[in-house]
Amino acid sequence: MKTEFKYSILFILLTASTWCLAQNEAANWVFGQRAALDFNFGYPIPEQGSQIDTQEGCSSISDRLGNLLFYSDGSTVWNRNHSIMLNGEGLFGDKSSTQSAMIIPKPNDDNIYYIFTVDDRARANGLRYSEINMTFDGGLGGVTSNKNILLETPTTEKITAIESADGRSIWVISHKWNSNEFISYLVSDTGVNTTPVISAVGSVHQRTNNNNNNSIGYLKASPNREKIASVMSYQNNETQVFDFDAATGILSNPITLSNYSSEDIGPYGCEFSPDSNLLYVTEIDRANVISKVHQYDLTQPNEAAILNSAVVIAVQNDEELGGLQQALDGRIYIAVQGGETLAVISNPNEIGTAANYDFNGVYLDGNSSHYGLPPFIQSYFFATNVFRYTCFGDTTEFSINTSTVIDGISWDFGDPASGINNTSTDINPTHVFSSVGEYLVTITIDTEGETQVVYRTVTISEQPEPLNLDPLVGCEDSNGLATFDLLSAIPEDITSNPNVSVSFYETLDDAENRVNAIIAVSDFENSNGSQTIYVRLQNILSADCYSISELELITAPIPNIEAFDTAFFCENNPGDYVTIDVGPLEGSLSDYNFLWLETSETTSEIMVQSQGDYTVRITPIATISNQNPDGCYAERIISVSSSSVATITDVAVNYGNSITVFANGIGNYEYAVDDVSGPYQDSSQFSDLEPGVHTVYVRDKNNCGIVDSQFSIIGFPKVFTPNGDGDNDIWQVKGLTAQFQPNAKIYIFNRYGKLMKELLPTSEGWDGTFNGNLLPTGGYWFSVTLQDGTIYKDHFTLKR
Secondary structure (H helix, E strand, O other): OOOOOOEEOOOOOOOOOEEEOOHHHHOEEEEOEOEEEEOOOOOOEEOOOOOOEOOOOOEEEEOOOOOEEEEEOOOEEEEOOOOEEEEEEOOOOOOOOOOOEEEEEOOOOOOEEEEEEEOHHHOOOOEEEEEEEOOOHHHOOEEOOOOOEEEEOOEOOOOEEEEOOOOOOEEEEEEEOOEEEEEEEEEEOOEEOOOOEEEEEEEEEOOEOOEOHHHOOOEEEOOOOOEEEEEEOOOOOEEEEEEEEOOOOEEEEEEEEOOOOOOOEEEEEEEEOOOOOEEEEEEEEOOOOEEEEEEEEOOOOOHHHHHHOOEEEEEEEOOOEEEEEEOOOOOEEEEEOOOOEEEEEOOOOOOHHHHOEEEEEEEOOOOEOOOOOOOOOHHHHOOEEEEEOOEOOOOEEEEEEOOOEEOEEEEEOOOHHHHHHHEEOOOOOEEOOOOOEEEEEEEEEEEOOEEEEEEEEEEEEOOOOOOOOOOEEEEEOOOOOEEEOHHHHOOHHHHOOOOEEEEEEOOHHHHHHOOOOOOOOOOEEEOOOEEEEEEEEEEOOOOOOEEEEEEEEEEEOOOOOOOEEEEEEEOOOOOOOEEEEOOOOOOOHHHEEEEEOOOOOOOOEEEEOOOEEEEEEEEEHHHOOOOOOOOOOEEEEEEEEEEOOOEEEEEEEEOOOEEEEEEEOOOOEEEEEOOOOOOOEOOOEEOOOOOEEEEEEEEEOOOOOEEEEEEEEOEOOOEEOOOOOOOOOOEOOEOOOOOOOOOOEEEEEOOOOOEEEEEOOOOOOEOOEEOOEEOOOEEEEEEEEOOOOOEEEEEEEEOO
16 A cells, blocks of 8 residues: 655656656756856866856757767857867857847757847847757767748847746747737747747837847746746846746746836846745946845735835855856856856845855856856756765765655665665655666656656766875075975875875865865965965765875075185195084084085085086075985085196396396286285285395285295485494495395496496495595496496595
8 A cells, every 4th residue: 555645845847747857957067267166066166168158148958868969159069079160150149138048958858959040239239049969079069951940030138948837849939029918939849940939028128228238148048847937137127027927938937026226237147046936136237346136025916015024135246246057956146247256146045135146156166257158048957856965885865955846756876785775765865876886876756746857967986095195395585485396295006196186275274175275386475484284185976075185385494604715725735635514503513404406415514626516506405305205405506716826937137226127827816025025915016115135025815825036126325424423334246245246347437427436246345545545525337247248337425
């Protein structure tokens, strides 16, 4: 005997006897600037590879198992491989049209689809459709010759779709321009009926203020097929809600919602809650750079009461919120112009702030949204079912949101290895899957004598284990920043696993919510001494399966050293060497590793005997790690040169008792006269030297030695007084000695030229006598004949 039971849950009644709902056809979203989301796993997972780049309109479709088939911006169609579909260019939609494209499957035909397109701002291309046959191009599909078939022109930028009352056919609904007429086209198993059902109801959509901006705004049907919402932006600045007859395609009984303050765009996107009781509308106030999300309670009895129920659940500064779209998880997602996230309303059946609006609802993995999100046949969302905890070993939870009373429900988890646990009749069952893999879950719903079957694919995936990561050490640059290659901290078996994605976040909250991911993973900069970031390992097959690990970043200073120095050794000393070292360092030498690059020595000092540049790499031991094996080193260069003692080649005696010293050698020399201790000077010239014998000293500045040489300055007294007082009694030429010019001849003459005396340089000198007689006061002349024959003449005075 069958036990009768009923569940008071939200479910939309369909009249078809046994029909497999195509809910998974809404599993893949492609939109914005190469953004894509996969809802097959119960939560949105960002995908890469999309080629779409559209400001507004877009559409995508999947098969009944949730596999992406193709997508379009209204002008181009791309297949599942993200290549342009065969004959997939030149459709007459426009990616700047609010809802430029809408994909509709042909009932009872798995191969034929129709793309309905609407032109931008009520232009001449109007509403058209093109046919796609999925058997073309080896199963990738192609647009047939039934392309850009005109249905109506001109039209607004609006289009939506909902199942008809027969549970098989689909109504495609748009709106004429310069008219108040809605047009509903029925798509059945015989194709597109090109004769529309016309509903002349509501406001006229027409040109205002010399533009067609009133054509902008979304058109949406409620999941229960009972309501249609139409948004008119700009001058009309209103949203109208109509009753809809799913059997006839007729709209009626308009109510007008006009509580919007902006005329610069104004209301734009709209969406019904899963239970069809609430309506959400986005408003863009471009002039004040603000957006709002309005909520209306459609269960209220009349227009005034509905307006009075209006609640602004979100005010977003400096952002423009665009289209809204319900997803398979029962949430409503909101496009953000230029944003790397979508906003989300997590509990859209709840009134007011309980609806739980979150601006950073889902991260798009580096891609971006614009104004549009892909529309779907709204009755796909009549029974949004959610499953959670899909990691192997988890207890997976299932639930279903529907909109009326049902008589019974049964679940087949597609896991026969689990035995008697493979099925359940609970409204919210749980199941532990027997192994990793993909399972087709079948949900059979009985309601008022009818049976509905929903299929969902569940993938049970491995959960990545948390990592025990060594700190990542980065070296501080001159600006106090360290650059880290974050991926270098992750083991290769993780980074090479195609089923695991690795992402990095600066806060734990960001890691858990997958927002604000660090983009510059190969050159992340940090100026803190130590910072902890968070590593999320995500199994790409399941949003539930992830782990979060901590990674410590240590910013280490490069050692403060004297970067350059010089040293010398003396070539004139056989076996000489010089000791060079690492210079002064902070702390102890034991805190560092040293490597002399030219000699491979590892000591703090080395001895060298040849010229050249010697580089020592100085590395604090504390900065060396597995991820930073070289550590934070600095390099000191010591330039080693050789030097030697000088060779004096000449001392040139110049006019004015000056000399110039000539010395050769590879050293750097300095000079002194008569005192080996100096002072020394860099110049090799000396002046105003006294007549006589002197010694010049040439010293190598690098301490390789001193050489000397004697020289003489020839001079004579201008006056002498031979009076026997012992002072200046003898006249002699100075600078002529036994060492210098010993064979020179000195001749003294009176003023008449008579030779008075002949002297040798070695003699004592002349005492002022001639033949024993004292000569008188007066002037006398002399000549000096040097050994090389040079003759020098001058005169002096003798005084008595």
